Amino acid sequence: MADPTPLLPHSTSSDLISTPPISLDSVIERVTANSAWPQLLQAFLVSLSWFFDGQQTFITVYTDAEPTWHCTEHPNTTCRPTSNICDLSTSTWAWDKPSYTTIISDFNLQCATPLISCLPASSFFFGCLLGGFVLATLADSSLGRRNLLFLSCFTMCVASLITAFSTNVIVYAAWRFVSGFGRASVGACALVLSTEIVSRKLRGRIGIAGFLCFSFGFLSLPGIAYVNRYSSWRTLYVWTSVPGISYSVLVFFFASESPKWLFTRGRKDEAVATLGRLGHNNNSSLNLYLSGIPLLEESQEVNLFSSLKILFEKKWAFRRTLALMVVGFGIGMVYYGMPLRVGNLGFNIYLSLTFNALSEIPSFALVFFFIGKWNRKSSLLTFMMISGVCSIMCVVVSSKWKALQIGLEIVSFFSANTAFSIIMVYTLELFPTCVRNSATSMVRQGLVLGGIFSLVISAGRNYNEFLSYGVFGVVIICCGVLVLSLPETKGLALCDTMDEQERKEVADSINTIMLN
Structure with missing residues (x-):
């Protein structure tokens, strides 16, 4: 191995070191050690995309709500508050609010089948599912994190704006599908991009900051x-799409690309320039830091599904991804299902969703302050079990105890939200840079798939609590068991290639055996 000493310039600048770091992660650590503000501003700009993501995810709670109605004939023998609206003459009843307040009354869907009434929300999640497979790998291959974040957020918000001009439920569902397709990569790109530009010490908290933006959007x-x-x-x-479109333009012009991704793609000069902006280091120092790190072989393979191929051709990576997707499926059943179905508990729809949204803030605050101290496996498993038990208890508790039911529902959602974070x-730490965005997106696909199933099993007006909250609880508990098959990652450095990840884990295993 060549002696690194000749690489040193004659300068005695305090920026220089005697031996170049051995990994790109250590370069990030060194460059960003004393320059928090540029990183934090960049991370905030990127994480703000979660705000608009949260709005578009749950907007159908209000736009697609079942409106209330009242009888117009008094006294009468045919119309009663408990009557089936579909069995009544239209002259005997009327909506409490103007018919244009929700799509149900605007498009006359009050007697439509559950398949039709749930079509827009389901279309959105199906769009997320397809978009996750099609778009996710572009962040690891050709487009990069920043460009895909802009493209996804812009598509989501433009489609949302066009949705406002829908003339029927089919057109409406189609544009919801397009919005979901674009939305699929927003969270993954924002999370990966924001955490790849900061030091290891800040990584967990910066990731949680994005989730907090999602909560405020919600x-x-x-x-x-x-x-x-x-x-x-x-x-x-x-109201929700126009600000999102403006934000997308800001991302395009002011957000920086991930230096880790630039380096893995062989674009060393751009990586140096980005690190210089983030860490106030001169280019000669940064070139020195990077001189000991070879450009990665994966940078030569760039196509739509290259990162998925890399991710799945390794058995350990495939098993890890599959386990995380199943765990995510269980979390998604509760996380997406409860807010979308909470109106069925008979509470005020504005207050009930506000309580759910407010529960996210202490959840993220809890993770923000303690993520650095928690073991990933045990904390994830614990919160999934709590969520499952409370969800099942929503069914066990009598419907007469509405306050207790909504309390259990909030605790279950709180725990699922914490597990989501x-x-x-955890996923960021389990995979190297070359497949990190794809792996994160695949886990989000599991979450979205859980959301789709939660809508399917609880659809319809003949609402059955067991077919929602009971199933939610059983599924999240069963899926949580797979957490035990995953390795612990607390405090470990991020790797950049599959080979580096394998070597590191083998070395860690040997060290663990020797210590025991």
């Missing part, structure tokens, strides 16, 4: 919907 919906409760459902899409950070 929390903004009840307020926007309440202010516009007598306005058209189309107004909600305009942990599994996303």
Whole structure:
């Protein structure tokens, strides 16, 4: 091996070191050690995309809500508050609010089958599912994290704006599908990009900051919907999409690409320039830091599914991805299912969703302050078990105890939300740079698939609590068992290639055996 000493310039600058770091992760650590503000501003800009993601994910809670109605004839023998609206003459009843407030009354879907009434929300999640497979690998291959974040967020918000002009439920569902397709990579790109530009010490907390933005986006919906409760459902899409489009433009012009991704793609000069902006280091120092790290072989393979091929051709990576997707499926059943179905518990739809959204803030605060101390496996398993038990208890508790039911529902959602945060950070640490975005997106696919199934099993007006909260609880508990098959990653450095990840884990295993 060549002596690294000749690589040193004659300068005695304090930026220089006697031996170049042995990994790109150590370069990030050194460059960003004393320059937190540029990293934090960049991470905040990127993480803000979660805000609009949260709005588009749960907006159908209000736009697709089942509106209330009242009898118009008094006294009468045919119309009663408990009557089936589909069995009544249209002259005997009327909506409590203007018909344009939700798509159900606007498109006359009050007697439609559950398949039709749930079509828009399901289309959105199916779009997320397809978009995750098609778009996710582009962040690891040709487009990069920043460009895909812009493309995804812009597509999601433009499709949302066009949704406001839908003329029927089919057109409406089609544009929801397009919005979901674009949305699929927003969270994964934002999470990976924001955590790849900061030091190991800040990585967990920066990741959680993105989830907090999602919570604020989620929390903004009840307020926007309440202010516009007598306005058209189309107004909600305009209010949420226009700011998102403006934000996408800011990302395109002001967000920086991940230096780790640039380096793995062989674009060393751009990586040096980005690190210089983030860490206030001169280019000669950065070139010195990077001189001991060879350009990665994976940078030569660039196509739509190259990163998925790399991810799945290794048995250990495939097993790890599959286990995380199953775990994510269980979390997604509760995380997406409960807010979308919480109106069925008979509570005020504005208050019930506000309580769910508010529960996310202490959840993220908890993870933010303790993620550095928690073991990933045990904490993830614990919160999944708590969520499952509380979800099942929602069924066990009598419907007469509505306050207790909503309390259990909030605790279950809180725990699922905490598990959501942990599994996303956990996934970042389990995979190297060359497949990290693809792996994160695959886990999000498991979460979305859980959301789709939660809508299917709880659809319809003949609402059955066991077919929602009971199943949610059983599934998340069963899926949580697979956490035991995954390795612990707390405090470990991020790797850049599959080979580096394998060598590191073999070395860690040997060290563990020797210590025992």
